[in-house]
Amino acid sequence: MPTDAMETVLALAAAHARAVRSLEVRGLSFAEVRLLVPLREANGGRRPTELAHELHLTASGVTRALLPLERRGIVERRKDASDARASLAVLTRAGRTLLDEALEEAGERASRLLRRLNVGQSKQLQRLLEEVGR
Amino acid sequence: MPTDAMETVLALAAAHARAVRSLEVRGLSFAEVRLLVPLREANGGRRPTELAHELHLTASGVTRALLPLERRGIVERRKDASDARASLAVLTRAGRTLLDEALEEAGERASRLLRRLNVGQSKQLQRLLEEVGR
DNA sequence: GACTAGTACTTGACTAATCAAGTATATTAG
């Protein structure tokens, strides 16, 4: 038998699998939305490396995820004045608009995913999830 | 701002990302373990199509996941006597042994992932996760 | 018993992400 902890982690993977499929919106995958949200919150842009740590991706994963977003004019790369190795990924104006629309629609789908939970349970779930792997 | 539901789902994705990385064991990815666990519980083997539904994969995803497991002698394909379109994926004896070892080690890692939660909270998390996307 | 529709895969082309290795720049130690 899987241990209790293993069962919890299997349930996490299953819930994730059920969720992700339904959260592609406005041509943005859920992974892309996850990448863009931190850009939306930092107006000066974010470093790819930071994003990698935050999202538990590799640096090369971020490089590759940014490429199509740049091509589509959603994100812009800027040089970092203070460090020539680094760069900043910034949401364009169009990107922000698109992301805002995407978040609204994804938010509705997310509520549907959580329809069996009331607000308190949802919050509780979020709190517990935030402790996983810390 | 992302809605509350969206925040919960983002937390789900983040927890999943933190978890999956540390659960590769004995040369089996966490995805492979997830695929093998239902085989372990059904001695007669399982149909790929059922597995696909259960794991929220596509049928072709299962086909492709099974190939390397067959090559490594962990899984065997059998014909389904009652339906010539279908097949059964069965754990080999060696596969069962390997999986048992993998589950033990993965179980330890899973406990470490959940170390900030007590047993009740873990169970609670599992229950809440089981409602997501239902 | 022949059609139609549906199911159980499989395969080709593609996307997303990994790892390992490479380039360029920054930082630290002597």
Add this chain to the structure above:
DNA sequence: CTAATATACTTGATTAGTCAAGTACTAGTC
């Protein structure tokens, strides 16, 4: 100041998974 080490990416090769189309069989209808 110079050498060694570390950081911030980028790129090539590979793996996991998707979708769309195809093959083979089953089941239901007339």
